[in-house]
Amino acid sequence: MVQVIESEGVTILPLSQQDEWKDVVPLAQEETATMICPIAYAEDYKEKMDYLRALMAKGEVSQRALKLTSDVIEENPGHYTAWVYRKRLVHELETSMEDELLWVAELSEMQPKNYQLWHHREAVVEMLLDPQSVQGMSQDERVAIPVLRRELGFLAESLDEESKNFHAWAYRQWLVHTYGLWDQELAFVSVKIDEDVRNNSAWNQRYFSLIAGGSSLSAEVVEHELAYTLEKIKLAPNNESPWSFIVGLLLRHAPAELYQSLLPQITALAADEEYLSAINGTPFYWATLVDIYEQQAKDVPEKQKEAIELASSACDVLATECDLPRQKYWRFRQTQL
């Protein structure tokens, strides 16, 4: 039996006692006597689910159906079937997308790690602002559009709250890509890296914004990123992200720069009194040397023998001093040179 609920002085009757729902026969979850792992749903949620099932079964498109999906999703945001139904309702009822977005935004604050919610948010924003409509606009004009300004603001807040939230970064990529907001992204990413130089999600977004939907990087960009990354390495040498970032970027876009630019710069750093002990003590430095010399051996035949020896001795350092727990890997890597 569903109880009458008192909430903040307002009495909420069960749906079965409300006139508005008189015409609906609730559809209970088919339960067999042998049903295993039943979920102990609260009675009022269970009743809402029964009514929702009934509405979905007859495909009702109505305001009350929309309201019911809100109630169900607020209690169980992982209920993807309710989301699917809601998306259809929102579309067919032509409800205010502004209101829909506000509702989703409120929910996102409570449920930052839910797949359905972020997916729904994309659909709502797309219904609110046709991506075609921003074509031909300048970057300043685009970010001034209220929807986009608000979404960027919302994302900045979400990422302040939890700077490595996978879903928030993924949604940000979708927004930047769909509405061509590339020009402002690098500045945002740089702030996030300044806030936390170990935020690997921000380093990933850095690569995403540099590539900007294309596949190549100019020599100027490569040079700038080399200098930028080196400064970040100096800040915290034992930090995987910048080491991995610069090697990954150069391998894809300018492999020769690995031994022509990065190598002399990091070896100089390793000899600099100020950084000497920190750089030589981090496995990331030695691992980077392995990557660099391996590339050099591949590219420059006359240096091949020497480069392989240097890569091999870097593996030795890793396997015997710097990265003992991973020695099996470094010994394997040595055999691959």
Next chain:
Amino acid sequence: MGCEISPELAQGALETLQSMQDPNGGFGGGNRQVPHLADTYAAVMALALLESEDALGIVDREKMLGWLIRMKQSDGSFCMHEDGEVDVRGTYCALVIASLLNIMTPEVTEGCAEFIAKCQTWEGGISLYPGVEAHGGYTLCGLAALEILGRSDILDLKRLSRWMILRQLPFEGGFNGRANKLVDGCYSYWQGGSFVLLQKALKRSQAQDYLFDREALQRYVLACCQARDRRGGLRDKPGKSSDLYHTMYVLCGLSLAQHYVGVEPEKIVSSTESVYSVPVRMMQWGAILKGLNVLGHRSNLVKPIHPVYAIPFSPLAKAVKYFYSLPPLAETLH
């Protein structure tokens, strides 16, 4: 993992799962729910664990194939459900389901490997979809899907292994899911399992052992992931409470760290043309006794599991035998 499933529980599970099958194919999270790839994957694997023809027989293969094809996207990826999100989890679930049910057709497999390759990031790991950050869970999804297809060579395995090895933390012994994140017990399977799959991709033998530190991982699981309260179960890390998700994947990780599960390089079947190459390749995997490495008391030992399907070998073999005795829905994979 060695526990008996009583006939009553098996019957209950069968009926429960039956109520979740959609009349147009696939399983939802409950009855009258839209079918979902993750739920379907879980339902099919649970049915396999029941080890009976009655249980396996409830799956409507033709409808399932039709539904999988409806979820398939033009770039080779899959939608998790009608109107749902598209990502590499979908590829993994779809290929696990199709390979087990003997419904691998060109429409299912086309473009999958290429999509996964696009998910490999500048770091070397695999991401949810192209552009986003490399992640342990999605790395296993990608690698396992490629193993089903026999296409792991499409990845840059050197960059992949370089990223993977840094995910095992030197102090804790457990794995994190992304760079500069904290260790979490569930990655014992997602990352540990990826190492098991990598072993075959790199054609390494049992004598060479896995590349990660098996004892350190077992130590983390045994010392840090067991919930100390009355409820029991396994958890992410000390201070967190246990749940079914972590219990499942921590246990799978423990199993993979204890047993050496692999295919010796000289025995690897590389044919990928006929639909019958799928069960041959999948059932080549097995535990090699010589590779056993159990930390602590022998009562810590759990059963070996298949790195792709994450269930023990015996129920898997029965399910494979059952479905591959049925007529295939297509003769070739490509």
